[in-house]
Amino acid sequence: MSIVAEHVHFGYGESEVLHGVSLAVDQPEILALCGPNGAGKSTFLHLLGGLRRPTAGAVFLDGRPLAQVRPATRAARVAVVAQSLETAFDVTVEDLVALGRLHRLPLRDRLLLQPLHGEDRSAVEGALDELGLAPLRGRVIRELSGGERARALIAAALAQGADHMLLDEPTAHLDPAYRQEILEILRRLAAQGKRILIVLHDLTLAGLYADRVALLARGRLCALGAVDEVLREDVLRDVFRSPLRVLHHPEGGRPVVLPAPPGEDAPWRA
C-alpha cells in the first residue's frame, strides 16, 4: 500500500511551483512535510491526493497511475484533510462524518434512500468515538471551536476507511494544547496502521511527533529522513535561509527548533 510521487512537476500558468519532487508515503508512520511559505507543500499534497494533476511526472497509488483511478476508488484509499472548513449551511458533525462513506454508497441504497447502515454506520460511529466526538454529534460545524472542527474533519477522513491520510496543516489555527491533541490522535492512528503525511509549519511539533521529516523548499525536496537527520541547524539554515537554533528536548532528546535571538542578521536570506 503506497502513494508514490515520481519526479512530479506542477505549475500555475507560466510559473512552475514544483520542479520534480519524488516522495513515497508507504509506511504506517507520521511523515511530516515542512518548509518555508510558498515552497509548494499544499500543492504537493493535492497532487498526492489526486486533486490536481502534475504537469510532468506522475503519482502512483499502489503502482497504478493515480490519474487513472476513479474519484470514488481514490477516496476509499486516500483521505485528505483540509486545514479548515467553512460551511454555508447548518451541517452537523454527524452529517460531515457520514460523508466519509459517500465513496462507497451503492446504487441500491441511493435509490431506496437508505440511511447509512451496517458497516457504514459502524465506520461512522467508530470515527466519532475515536475522536471523542460522540457527545458533539448533533452540533453544527460552524459553532464548534477550531480544535473540535479539526477533530471533525479528521473523523470524516477516518470514516472513509482509507489507509492513507494526507493532512494540510490541520493545526494551523490551533492553540498549543489542541495542536498536541491533534498530533496525539494522529500518532494513535499511525500505530493502527495509517500511512500519514502531514504538512506542518511547526518544526518542533514535527520533531516531537513525526517518524520522518521531508523538507520542501523552492519547489524541490531538500531533505528527507529521520527527525535527527533533517532537523539540524545546517540543514534548516539552507532551507529556511534563516538562523534557526536546534536544541534537544529535556525529556526524550527530540529536536526542538527555536528562532535565533533578536538582532541576529540573516545575510543569506534572499
Add this chain to the structure above:
Amino acid sequence: MTSRWGAGALWMMLSVLFAEMLGALLIGPTGIAPGRVLSALFQPGGHGVISEIVWQIRLPRVIGAALVGAALGLAGAIMQALLRNPLADPYLIGTSSGASLGATVAQIAAPALALMPLGAFLGAAGAVLVASAATRARGAGSVTIVLVGYALSVILGAVSSLLLTFNHSGLVAIYFWFLGGLGNVGWPQAALLAAVLALGFVLSLVYRRELDALALGEREAQYFGVDVGRTRLVLLLLAGLVTAVAVSAAGLIGFVGLVAPHVARRVGGAQHGRTLVLSVVFGGAFLVLADTVARSLPVGEIPVGIVTAILGGPFFIWLLLRRRGALL
C-alpha cells in the same frame, strides 16, 4: 443547533398543501357553492358547466400551482447547494433572462400563435446550457458559475430590451408574462410539469449525498470521492430543465425557489435528503396559497409574481438580517 421535526413536519406540510389545494378548488369568480364543487369533483365524467369549471379550469390550475411551486422549490434547493450560496435561486444562472428573451422573440415573431411558453422554455434551456458549459471550463468554481450567469443575464436582458425598443406591439403581453401567472395551465402543461418534476425529484434524491458534499465546497466534495465536474453538470442541467418547464408554464414567479429551501433547512436540517423533499412540498404549498390570493382579491386577479414577492420579500429581508457570519 437546528430544530428538526423531520417526518412530523413533512406530514404537516403535506396536510397543509392538500388542505390549501382543496380550499383553492372551492374559491373562484363564479361563486359556485362548495357542496356542488365537491360533488362535481367526485364525478370526473360529469357534464354541465360546474363540472367543466371544476375539472377543466380550477383543478388543473390548482395542481399546476402546486407543481410549479414544487419545481421552483426543488431547483432552488439544488442551486443553493451547488453554488454554496443561500441566496441562490433557480433563476440565478441566466434562466430568467433566457426565458424572457425566448418569450419576447416568440411574441414578436408570431404574436398570433401564442408561442411564448415554447420560446420561454427554449430561452431558459439555452441559458442553462451556456452556464453549464462554463462549469466545464478548467478550474471553474461556483463563483465563476454565478458570475457567468450574471453576465449572461445582463447580455440576454439587453437583447430583450433591444428587441422591445423596436417592437412595441408585444409589450403588454410580455410585461404580464414576466410577472407570472397560472391562468394558462391546463392538463397538458400539468402533465408535462409532473413528469419533469418527478424525474428531477428522483434523480436529485439519488444524488442527495453528493449535494451534501458539494454544499460543503467543491474541494471537500473531491476529498470525499465525488466526481465534481460530472455531478455538478448533471445537477445543474436537472435544475435548469425543471426551472425551464416551470417558467414555460407560468412565467417568472419570484421568491418561491429562494424561500422554500430555507424553510426546508430550518425545519429539517442541512441534509439534502430532507431539504429536497421539504423544499418541494413547501414550494408547492406556498405557490398554491399565493395563487389563490392572487385570483380572489376584490380588485380582480393580479399576477401571482406580485403576491409571492409581497409575501416572500419581507421573509427574504428577515433572512438577510438574521444571517450570522459564516456565509458566502
